[in-house]
Amino acid sequence: MAEAERPERIYLGPHDLLAGRTLLPITVGGHQLLLVQDGERIVAAERACPHEGADLGLGRCVGGRLHCPRHLASFDLCDGSVSPGWSFCALRLFEIESASDGLWLRT
Ligand code: FES
Numbered sequence: 554m555a556e557a558e559r560p561e562r563i564y565l566g567p568h569d570l571l572a573g574r575t576l577l578p579i580t581v582g583g584h585q586l587l588l589v590q591d592g593e594r595i596v597a598a599e600r601a602c603p604h605e606g607a608d609l610g611l612g613r614c615v616g617g618r619l620h621c622p623r624h625l626a627s628f629d630l631c632d633g634s635v636s637p638g639w640s641f642c643a644l645r646l647f648e649i650e651s652a653s654d655g656l657w658l659r660t
Pocket of ligand 1: 622624
């Protein structure tokens with residue numbers, strides 16, 4: 554694979570970056586994102602709810618879903634899809650790579 558075809562990755566920090574927290578707001582390249590610990594998995598999501606922009610960092614993660622604190626829609630952490638009954642766009646998710654030297658965000 555040519556260098557230009559490789560996905561970009563950005564170093565986030567050590568494996569214990571979340572330090573026991575479920576949600577951790579981060580800023581990457583000027584973008585407000587949210588790291589979410591979902592069981593053994595860590596996912597990154599846009600921090601603003603795609604409905605009306607509520608801070609999802611004030612929400613909660615339960616059973617593989619991220620719940621918005623404002624209107625209580627929830628998002629599937631596998632594909633970002635919103636819970637039934639809502640018609641706005643999916644939550645944008647980003648893959649986190651756990652490498653030997655820490656956590657990387659794939660862009
Ligand atoms: S702002 Fe998140 S569901 Fe409305």
